[in-house]
Amino acid sequence: MTPSRVVALALVACALAAGAARADDDVLEPTRVSAHGWFFEGHAGMASAANRGFMSNAGFVVTDEGVVVFDALGTPALGRAMVTAIRKVTRQPIRRVVVSHYHADHVYGLQSLKDAGAEIWAYRKGEAYFTSGLAEERLAQRRIDLYPWVDETTRVVAPDLWLDGDVEFRMGGLTFRLVYSGGGHSPEDLMMYVVEDRLLYAGDLIFSGRIPFVGNGDSRGWLEATKRMLALSPAVVVPGHGPVSRDVARDLTLTRDYLIYLRETMGRAVSDLTSFDDAYSKTDWSRYAQLPAFEPANRINAWGTYLRMEQEALSAAK
Secondary structure, eight states: OOHHHHHHHHHHHHHHHHHHHHHTOOOOOOEEOSSSEEEEOOOSSSOOTTTTTOOSOEEEEEETTEEEEEOOOSSHHHHHHHHHHHHHHOOSOEEEEEOSOOOHHHHTTHHHHHHTTOEEEEEGGGHHHHHSSHHHHHHHHHHHHTTTTSOTTOOOOOOSEEEOSOEEEEETTEEEEEEEOOSSSSTTOEEEEEGGGTEEEEEEEEEOSSOOOOTTOOHHHHHHHHHHHHHTOOSEEEEEESSOBSOHHHHHHHHHHHHHHHHHHHHHHHHTTOOHHHHHHHSOOTTTTTSTTHHHHHHHHHHHHHHHHHHHHHHHHO
16 A cells, blocks of 8 residues: 555544534533523533543523523534534523623634524623633634544633623523622633522632642632622532532632642742742642642642732732
């Protein structure tokens, strides 16, 4: 067989594999969590080709006048699967999507929900994602890491409406409160509270059963956001990652304690003028080392927190 023939067959095999992957889109099974609310639970760990980018949560609320969706998962195929799953639950139209924040694993399904007729809402500080170059940079990376589920046809969809503060609206007899966190995991973190169900969609302000991804997030603001969450007194909380919570005070413990530990250890290193590498190697991570996503996320989280503690120290000295 000639080399050109081998290359041609390889290209055909790749095309067939991509086509098979597209034909084999994920079938999502939503879990009911309240009288009107449902959610989709992603796999533990980080996004990968193996899990097809399905490692975050999303949810929806069915009313007598339409469906309100919270987040859109991490690929257009998952967005299509969400639409299919919702239509199996109700014939009501998908009216609105509330975006918790513009991180890739929560928004690449938006184009499918938009095609289904949904209006998209997000908090205004998410505009920076589009103007800073982050949207293009992250999409280019995902097109490599998650091909063919993220490819040249995938696009990042901006909202139809940027919100400037807390918003309350009614639909089909239900009251929806969109609560701005003040910033934490991202500058634009938005929660959705369904009053009559005492159901809170918290986005990535809670990571259940795995290491939170902090990156360059504002850990101090994040800790303040947990207080706003508790003040709502929800009976059920859908986190951005992991199982649903029916005891938010208990299930906030992992996220809150991890953030506090990062701030204490990295803050002490900054105060003692210890280099990051030395501080990281000397820190006891055993409490968290066995949790999903520790290896790919923990060092990034510690470095981001180290830099943030430096910034806080400099601001305090002024």
